[in-house]
Amino acid sequence: MGVHPALSVRDLGHAYGGAPVLDGVSFDAGAGEVVAVIGPSGAGKTTLFRCATAVIRPRQGHIEVEGRDLSRLGPADLRRARQAMGLVYQHYNLVRRLSALDNVLVGRLAHVPTWRVLLRRVGSKERSLALECLERVGLAHLAGARSDTLSGGQQQRVAIARALAQRSRLILADEPVASLDPASAASVLATLRSVAAEEGIAVVCSLHQIDLVPGFADRVVALRGGRLVLDIPAGQLGPEHRATVYGADGLVQQ
């Protein structure tokens, strides 16, 4: 919304101990845009996501969400910024014993009065909003099912519905399909794709398989050894880019 991109990564650098994991990474993600972040394991993708959620403070550069520099926000403002930032993880991170619907309602907790949360009576308005989000990811019929009885692909779509319930303008998905079979992976990526297109949400999604990018992302950025080595429209991605992303060794492996 507005003049600022949903997510703006500026000259980001970080290191654990002495070893740099991110080095001068910059890119933007605009509203409704799907940006795939690809790269081999250890390329710095997870660190990038943890900086983008302000879980870790980068040593260099900064992250802007809708024009606001996360490193300058106090605890209250940071909390507010996170409310509009939906996260999707490799391992779904659902509350096992809660139903799918109650897991989606996790995305509403920040907006529901404390006493209602304590009594677990969030009200019918919130429940129908959560149900709409489940419907959006095609799982309304499983609203009452306990989340640990769902398949991996279903759990990941519940996690996307949780992000939608936050009314996120930005969804950060860190390896969302790394634990899924190809069919489930395709349905999860299609869901992310459609929420970006239809709700105008910026989706930044890391993948370690370059083959998943076509048909999913609008733009692809690649990290290798902590540096940005590629930032092109997904349509321009060709076989020649494999070596750029994975190096000569990776080329042989593929």
Place this chain on the structure above:
Amino acid sequence: MTDVAARHGREAEAEADGPGAVEAGERRPATPGPGRLPRAGKATAALVVVAGFALCVRLAEIDPAALADGLPRMAGWAARAWPPSTDELGLLLQRAAETVAIAVVGTTLAAAAALVACVPAARNLTPLRLVRVPARWLLNACRGIDSFVFALLFVAAVGLGPFAGTLGVAVHTFGSMGKLFAESIEGLPGGPLEAAELTGASRLKVVRWALLPDVAPGLVSVGLYMLEFNIRASIVLGVVGAGGIGQQLKNSIDLLDFPRLFTILIIMVAMVTAVDQLSARIRARLG
């Protein structure tokens, strides 16, 4: 309090120091471990253990002759205990109910307090040592002093009777339960909590919505286990005048009224078994 998420970040950094930890692990076998003692060392160790045990036997005043004298006397009591007396069955059952009540109310009060105290005592909810360490101390102090000792103190404070016993049970159980609750919470996976926290919801909401549902069965299980334990502990409390069937037990022994004592023992075993069975069944269903 630092939030769960920030703690995660620090852990990630700690992992980067991995090689150091590996070194520490490898250094350990170099110092002589239990399996690496030389033969002379082994002999010395055995000697120390045997001598230590002998000292303990001495301190415990183990006296087989006294047992040999006493056993026939006990056999005589057993013979005189039959048949168990039913004269005061009504009173004894009422006292047994009092013992159950002490355990139930004491455990419930303890559970309510432990539910609050386990939050500052759990590492994943309270990374700040300044808060967590004193919370742990409080729990350990309550746990370290037996219900029996607390009951003695409360008898002096609030007078004879089951109320003193209930308070004694509650304070000790609070310590044990708070510790076990905190450990249950620490055993939960961190991911769902982080996900809930990063939606910008407050800590209290996250605990209620994303933590309690997953941890509740474990907490109930701990509560039932403590209840079983407290039924047995409450029996003894009567001896110090803190109410319940224990008081009748002591009276019967003092008066050498063995048929009555026998009845009390039967009631005690039945009571403990019934509660254990019920509790085990409920716990099996929690899954």
